[in-house]
Amino acid sequence: MVTFPGSLDDRDALRAVRLAGAEPVPLWHGEKWLSDVQAVVLPGGFSYGDYLRCGAIARFSPAMDSIVDGARQGMPVLGICNGFQVLCEAHLLPGALIRNRSQKFICRDQAVRIENAGTAWTADYEDGQQLVIPLKNAEGCYVADERTLDELEGSGRVVARYLDGNPNGSLRDIAGICNAEGNVVGLMPHPEHATDPLVGPGTDGLPFFSSVLRALVGAA
Amino acid sequence: MARVVVDVVMKPEILDPQGQAILNALGRLGIEGVSSVRQGKHFELEVADDVEDADLTKIADTLLANPVIEDFTIRR
Amino acid sequence: MARVVVDVVMKPEILDPQGQAILNALGRLGIEGVSSVRQGKHFELEVADDVEDADLTKIADTLLANPVIEDFTIRR
Amino acid sequence: MSRPAVDTVEVAATSPSQSQPFKELGLNAEEYQRIKDILDRRPTSSELAMYSVMWSEHCSYKSSKVHLRQFGDKVPAEAKDILLVGMGENAGVVDVGHGLAVTFKIESHNHPSYVEPYQGAATGVGGIVRDILTMGARPVAVQDALRFGPANAPDTARVLPGVVAGIGGYGNCLGLPNVGGEISFDPSYLGNPLVNALCVGVLPADGIKLAKADGPGSHVVLFGARTGGDGIGGASVLASASFEAKGEKKRPAVQVGDPFAEKVLIECCLEIFAADLVTGIQDLGAAGLSCATTELAAAGTGGMDVDLDLAPLRDETLTPEEILMSESQERMMAVVTPENLEKFLEVCAKWEVTATVIGTVTDTGRLVMRWHGETIVDVPPRTLAHEGPVYERPVRRPYDQDALNGEHGNGLPRPKSGEQLRATALKLISSANLADKSWVTDQYDRYVLGNTVLAQPEDSGMIRLTDRALDGSGEADLGVAVSVDGNGRYTRLDPYAGAQLALAEAYRNVATTGARPLAVTNCLNFGSPEDPAVMWQFAEAVRGLADGCQQLGVPVTGGNVSFYNQTGSTPILPTPVIGVLGVIDDVSRRTPMALRGDGAQLYLLGDTRDEFGGSEWANVVHGFLGGRPPKVDLTREKLLADVLINASRDGLIDAAHDLSDGGLFVAVAEGCLRGEVGVRLVVPEGLDPFVFLFSESAGRAIVAVPRTEEVRFTDMCTARGLPATRIGVLDILESAIEVQGQFRLPLSELRTAWAATLPDLFG
Ligand SMILES: Nc1ncnc2c1ncn2[C@@H]1O[C@H](COP(=O)(O)OP(=O)(O)O)[C@@H](O)[C@H]1O
Numbered sequence A: 001m002v003t004f005p006g007s008l009d010d011r012d013a014l015r016a017v018r019l020a021g022a023e024p025v026p027l028w029h030g031e032k033w034l035s036d037v038q039a040v041v042l043p044g045g046f047s048y049g050d051y052l053r054c055g056a057i058a059r060f061s062p063a064m065d066s067i068v069d070g071a072r073q074g075m076p077v078l079g080i081c082n083g084f085q086v087l088c089e090a091h092l093l094p095g096a097l098i099r100n101r102s103q104k105f106i107c108r109d110q111a112v113r114i115e116n117a118g119t120a121w122t123a124d125y126e127d128g129q130q131l132v133i134p135l136k137n138a139e140g141c142y143v144a145d146e147r148t149l150d151e152l153e154g155s156g157r158v159v160a161r162y163l164d165g166n167p168n169g170s171l172r173d174i175a176g177i178c179n180a181e182g183n184v185v186g187l188m189p190h191p192e193h194a195t196d197p198l199v200g201p202g203t204d205g206l207p208f209f210s211s212v213l214r215a216l217v218g219a220a
Numbered sequence B, C: 001m002a003r004v005v006v007d008v009v010m011k012p013e014i015l016d017p018q019g020q021a022i023l024n025a026l027g028r029l030g031i032e033g034v035s036s037v038r039q040g041k042h043f044e045l046e047v048a049d050d051v052e053d054a055d056l057t058k059i060a061d062t063l064l065a066n067p068v069i070e071d072f073t074i075r076r
Numbered sequence D: 001m002s003r004p005a006v007d008t009v010e011v012a013a014t015s016p017s018q019s020q021p022f023k024e025l026g027l028n029a030e031e032y033q034r035i036k037d038i039l040d041r042r043p044t045s046s047e048l049a050m051y052s053v054m055w056s057e058h059c060s061y062k063s064s065k066v067h068l069r070q071f072g073d074k075v076p077a078e079a080k081d082i083l084l085v086g087m088g089e090n091a092g093v094v095d096v097g098h099g100l101a102v103t104f105k106i107e108s109h110n111h112p113s114y115v116e117p118y119q120g121a122a123t124g125v126g127g128i129v130r131d132i133l134t135m136g137a138r139p140v141a142v143q144d145a146l147r148f149g150p151a152n153a154p155d156t157a158r159v160l161p162g163v164v165a166g167i168g169g170y171g172n173c174l175g176l177p178n179v180g181g182e183i184s185f186d187p188s189y190l191g192n193p194l195v196n197a198l199c200v201g202v203l204p205a206d207g208i209k210l211a212k213a214d215g216p217g218s219h220v221v222l223f224g225a226r227t228g229g230d231g232i233g234g235a236s237v238l239a240s241a242s243f244e245a246k247g248e249k250k251r252p253a254v255q256v257g258d259p260f261a262e263k264v265l266i267e268c269c270l271e272i273f274a275a276d277l278v279t280g281i282q283d284l285g286a287a288g289l290s291c292a293t294t295e296l297a298a299a300g301t302g303g304m305d306v307d308l309d310l311a312p313l314r315d316e317t318l319t320p321e322e323i324l325m326s327e328s329q330e331r332m333m334a335v336v337t338p339e340n341l342e343k344f345l346e347v348c349a350k351w352e353v354t355a356t357v358i359g360t361v362t363d364t365g366r367l368v369m370r371w372h373g374e375t376i377v378d379v380p381p382r383t384l385a386h387e388g389p390v391y392e393r394p395v396r397r398p399y400d401q402d403a404l405n406g407e408h409g410n411g412l413p414r415p416k417s418g419e420q421l422r423a424t425a426l427k428l429i430s431s432a433n434l435a436d437k438s439w440v441t442d443q444y445d446r447y448v449l450g451n452t453v454l455a456q457p458e459d460s461g462m463i464r465l466t467d468r469a470l471d472g473s474g475e476a477d478l479g480v481a482v483s484v485d486g487n488g489r490y491t492r493l494d495p496y497a498g499a500q501l502a503l504a505e506a507y508r509n510v511a512t513t514g515a516r517p518l519a520v521t522n523c524l525n526f527g528s529p530e531d532p533a534v535m536w537q538f539a540e541a542v543r544g545l546a547d548g549c550q551q552l553g554v555p556v557t558g559g560n561v562s563f564y565n566q567t568g569s570t571p572i573l574p575t576p577v578i579g580v581l582g583v584i585d586d587v588s589r590r591t592p593m594a595l596r597g598d599g600a601q602l603y604l605l606g607d608t609r610d611e612f613g614g615s616e617w618a619n620v621v622h623g624f625l626g627g628r629p630p631k632v633d634l635t636r637e638k639l640l641a642d643v644l645i646n647a648s649r650d651g652l653i654d655a656a657h658d659l660s661d662g663g664l665f666v667a668v669a670e671g672c673l674r675g676e677v678g679v680r681l682v683v684p685e686g687l688d689p690f691v692f693l694f695s696e697s698a699g700r701a702i703v704a705v706p707r708t709e710e711v712r713f714t715d716m717c718t719a720r721g722l723p724a725t726r727i728g729v730l731d732i733l734e735s736a737i738e739v740q741g742q743f744r745l746p747l748s749e750l751r752t753a754w755a756a757t758l759p760d761l762f763g
């Protein structure tokens, strides 16, 4: 769990990881690398105030180099919201996230469909499973050129899609994608805020964290 | 049809957090020799030739900039 | 010491909601003759004279612009 | 660069007759003379700058002090058990048990938000958050109370979206959930919108920090953002009046916020507090360095030496006068002992926060400031911080008050037939004041930090303070609930009652969610104190609030006064905005507003009278304001609260919603829409349907009682003597509100009318 200056949902994500039964390790963005880390979550928030472009500055923090290397070697990496933006800026994922069509920050409980239950982070879902998890961002509109989009669709790399109306203008209703190997996933909505019914819409988000746990235990 | 460019920048005495953040990032990128960065907005408008400069000024200071904190330049 | 201006605009094929919103607002303001608005970013850098154009290009396409969605121009 | 000569103490002593622009700085002749008497010479231009800002209405409370004293004089007995820090500090602190304390406060940023809506509102949030942080607390939630001109006025289309984006932009970026507030519209706010922001913070009960500079030899550290020329329009007259060559340099009156800098500052401060590295701390808000240095010194050992030229600047051309007046955001001042300094600076470095030692605590009883070695300030700090002018302003009941109360409006045509009642219901629910506010509130992050138990549109926001779910202890989690309310129309009709009705509503909203009301904060938005009629409204409102808090047993822990809210000489509706904070021992017991449970019985608690003075009905349907506001009965409010709290603790009710603007129909509609359930309503015996549906009698709430609990619940009400009338039954199949014998309104039609209004207006 990496905390950049300006990360906001890091505590919440730590909590979600714990609820899923794993041992979360907080990482400070300035730290180079922690050898015993098995998976990385880049949390939501406004790293460096989201100035310039969301994630554009966080991408250059020391921790990112080693995370990029790890990801290339197959380590599971989940970027949530701002974390998704960082992964795109770091070119671990294709495309980019721009301002919502509505021009406004949007906070709402969003219906999404899991399109690929084959990734390290979605294995505990069924293909086509429908969830409700909070969405909250101002730059959540996913864009990429047609070729890239077709490639993503063709290779099943669209991980999640918005249902009941596209909240932010994302092309092809894309809410989340993954890299070719499926270990790196970027997601706009916040599963960590759907892990405890008392403070969120439900528990639909928990499997993201249990999935990776099983993947790691299985691998070990 | 002509292209008009309007650049909007914060008045010099006004805080520009974004420029500041970029300057610090340049430091981390190991790039020397940049002593200040200010970020503003850049607009490209396609306007009919019969649109007066006065209209453009009106557009700029009612819509594109808030004269209280920003200055703008118009290039036709 | 020289001032360098970098303008960053969305690639034409990428939709630009901000520009669109401004265009609609123009309509409401009753201003005719503007057929398109695109909003980009405008940077003003103070750079030492020994900074190479290559460095500036690096600054622009690694930091100031995201080449996936944006084009940039540099004016020294 | 050669520095322009500055006005030093030495120069001042030898040039007594030099004229100074005290009027331009807002000081009158008597005040200026008093400064001379205090210093027993003319002030230097830097000292004049400091006195002018510290003695301003905003900082000195010179017109309100004599009235605000009542909050202290009438403090309820309950206060001593819970109040750890009372009024006067940056914010009051309340003991909530389990070793935890909560601090909260509401503050206005009205005028800046009119000039630059986004930045004005954003820096309003930033300011109140720093107040909370300064107490040693982690900010955990914000709320915002907003007032605008008519919803369809062109300027409202400029101001509202900017204000909302600013509150969201700053709060979201800080990672603070926005869990409530209010927003309403009235022509009197067109040229003077109200932007009141509230922040709640949590701290260890023994971790309170205070704004005092104790211990001679301790360092005075300025940290956070650099100082720029923000918000010092006034200082330019000094720049030109002092010996500086180039005169007029326009300084911006608005400040620009840097939420990222503030977020980093928060984390940095919390790390510093945890390591116990400061003996005193103060945020830099209004009056910036002038305020921070004088208040720290005045509250502590009494003296301070400052080298002003050491303050890190964003703009090197700033004069000392401007530095002293600058309201640059995201700055703090700390008092650090020599042995802690190194550790303190290390933490700042980790967070990349600029920190500079600019002075030392002394026991001289003087605040002395040097500028490149020359002494430019030498003053007794108390005379700025605490001994400013105090005015007993003349008060006069407005000439039109009797006429206003006289026109009771009983003659206004009322809907008779079921058709007419139905049309009235739709008209009210779709009016800007009562319509769905999600266009606004969906721009606020309500989830971040992961502890939001309730947020808008619930009756109050509720935040979980402990998190025992993970430590497996299985114990209940503690929470706090907060609500802010105010009603300018009621207050215009009767300021004393209006303030009490606002207090009662906030108190009721907190109890409705199952929390026990503990403490009060308030933001008093009024016109010019120099207008005796406005001053009367103010005096009456404060008296009403003080009496009300005493009766309800909830102490005022702090607040804020905003005067001069007027367009030309026309004041806004007098608008006291009251925030009430409550505590709940088990957040899982909270009562939501969504009506739930097929076959559950709907009960109306309290008495319904024919009360339409200042009502939404009179306002929306007839554009009429007159008569008297609803009757205030605080004993009844207390009883209602007890019942609601016990019912939630004992699990007797599934849902509850308070009745306020728009009356019973609006409350039922909000509950049905949120619960997506229909209801069949029966007009109680001997009650006129129109009065039943739309009267705004206070002290009422609706509750949904499951059949299994009905007897226990009604017995409790009878035993305590609270009127509880069965008014209907919930029906999940019947997705409509049906008022028997009157009309039927499908939820779909209702939702469309309710939800479309703000999007249609603001896009
Ligand atoms: N500007 C705002 N910011 C946040 N929440 C708001 C705002 N305006 C209204 N709300 C929320 O919408 C709901 C309805 O507001 P209001 O009519 O004031 O409720 P009530 O009358 O019961 O106090 C409340 O939960 C309130 O917190």
Ligand SMILES: [Mg+2]
Pocket: D182, D484, D485, D486, D505, D660
């Ligand atoms: Mg209210």
